[in-house]
Amino acid sequence: MTIADGVVEGVSHAGLHSWRGIPYAAPPMGERRFRAPEPAVGWSGVRHCHSFRNAAPQNPRYTTIGIGKHQPVSEDCLTLNVVAPEERSGPLPVMVFIHGGAYILGSSLVYRGDSLVRAGGVVYVSINYRLGPLGYLDLSGFSSDTRTFDNNLGLRDQVAALEWVHRNIAAFGGDPDNVTIFGESAGGNAVTTLLATPAAEGLFSKAIAQSSAPALTVPNDWAQQFAKTYVEILRETHDDPIAALHSATPGELGRAGQSLTRRISDIAPGALPYGPSVDGSYLPLDPIEAARSGRTHPVPLIIGSNRVEANLFAKVFDVLPTSPKEIERLFVATDPEVKTRVTGAYDGYPSAEACREIAGDMIFWAPSVQIAQGHGAHAPTYMYRYDYATRILDWTGFGATHATELLAVFGAFDTRIGSALTLAGDRRGARRVTRQVQGDWLAFAHTSAPRPGWDRYTADNRTVRIIDDPIRTERDPSRDRRIAWEGFHGYSEVPLGGGVPGQE
Structure with a gap:
């Protein structure tokens, strides 16, 4: 199978064909840490896409896949997986799943999609994206002439994955003009947030938000305060906390992130410091307000x-x-x-x-009703x-x-x-x-x-x-x-x- 970046080889199983661990963006490591995703690096020869790749960095207990077995984690995690019927004719609808996990845990490995593909003749895509401090802290306020920090990194990753789908999914038998995004919990929040993200316009034609938690989308003043507090936590163990943002290991950054979570939950029970930030540009409006004012992408929605x-x-x-x-x-x-x-x-x-x-109603149901009411007025x-x-x-x-x-x-x-x-x-x-x-x-x-x-x-x-x-x-x-x-x-x-x- 030839795609824009090279040749990929998948595996056949029980009437399906799967390609696992395809990079949709360059590894966000080194100088790419805390930066917007960059295009994937092409390859020569055949890339064997037979097995799932790394999960995003997270607490190891969340990556258990068996007794004494864990999925490896790495910052080199921006990959996706494709499942298609082995025999297909004509372009099929595409369903892109965004996993949940409060933006601190999770992996596409868990959500195989085989049953959906067998039941309904679709091409299924599941994606990984950056999590926790590496994906959802708005550190842009600490940018300088020598260091640049982008915001909304996990959200930008999701948009980059949808751009990959738009460019490449036809090679797998999918229709790039018939893409449904769907997700659960934080993945549902990603769906309702993408509805309000200008950069995602035209990349999907339908959306399904399962147990969206709109409260995970962070007001700008909160996002700035979370970032400041996080840097102060790093200062407790590093003389130069800004330099440590690049020099520290993912594990060190994750432990500082756990400290941040504890401090925030002491003040606002149930609030989490990680989520898309309403920055006025990449995400101009809170999704609830965007729906209320008719500024969500006018695509059909199940919520x-x-x-x-x-x-x-x-x-x-x-x-x-x-x-x-x-x-x-x-x-x-x-x-x-x-x-x-x-x-x-x-x-x-x-x-x-x-x-x-x-x-449960405050976090999931009541705000979903608000989105349904607002979005339903124009789609x-x-x-x-x-x-x-x-x-x-x-x-x-x-x-x-x-x-x-x-x-x-x-x-x-x-x-x-x-x-x-x-x-x-x-x-x-x-x-x-x-x-x-x-x-x-x-x-x-x-x-x-x-x-x-x-x-x-x-x-x-x-x-x-x-x-x-x-x-x-x-x-x-x-x-x-x-x-x-x-x-x-x-x-x-x-x-x-x-x-x-x-x-x-």
Whole structure:
């Protein structure tokens, strides 16, 4: 297979052909660290793209792929993977998946895409991008005549990957003019952010945002303060922290990043310092504001969240504000009436269950409703809520929590992990839900709309697809909660003052 940069050789498996670890940009190492991605370096001969390459630098515990096995990590991580039907005719729709992980962890290795390709005749692409301090700190304020720091690096990586797709995907049987981007969690945030990124215009024609966390997109003043605090943390171990940004190892930079995360979470529970920054140029507007003002790219959109998003975090990843004390601190900068209205919309507050529901709705559901409402005014928009849970998920207290919809999207109920979450009586239902979700996602990729029966979301009808067994449709579910959240504008209202080093 010949592409713009050289010849690539993939592998055939069970009716599919895969190419793994193709570079879409030059390794962001050395002088390229903290710089916008540069074009990939071409090669001579045949490049064997048989196996997945490095994950972006991150805590090693997040790269486990087996007992005692870890995916290698390196700054040389800007690669992507392609899966296509072995026999294909005519250009096929392209689906580009952006993995989640709070912009601090994750890898494309986990999301193979084989089930989607088999189910629907598409070309599937998954990408890696820079994470954590190396990808999502805005250090541009520390640029000088001798050093340049670019911002929004992970976002720029995603745009570079889409540019690669536009140039090369036809060689794999894909249609460069029919590209659907989709992602979950931070990957969902990437999707809603790309909708508001001018550089991404024309690089995709449809978008699916699964459990987008719009709060991960950082206001400019926050981004500048995060960068200052990070440099102060480096100063504790390096005489010249600016030089250390280039001389320190990825591990050292990562440990400083963990310190930054701890300091920020002490002030704004659940807030993370890594995410696209609203800089006024590369990302001119917050995606919610862009949707509200009709300045998102007018492409069809599917957006939604899961019924009990926060249960995963309460049980496994303690990063969301799920205690009454943390919930109270979220409203310190708001009108007291707003706090009363929001907490009053949740029966039993301040019970643990109500606190979890508030946290999940604040991070995922309520801002996604705002994006659906704004974007739906100028482009076809479809909203869903994922309610399906197997009995094991219910019995263990997880329910339809964060990321469980990925089991259906990627056909994972039939894998070893997925089958461990299903009892014999659940397997038919799990397969029905998988067929429904994959059918709608694939129909959307082919036709710009899900299958018949799922109406557009508008401010007038607020039609939401409830993905469960069986599937159903509701108009304006959780109406009282939706109205209550309309007076709250996210973490931007929480003051950063109170002991963060570097605070002016």
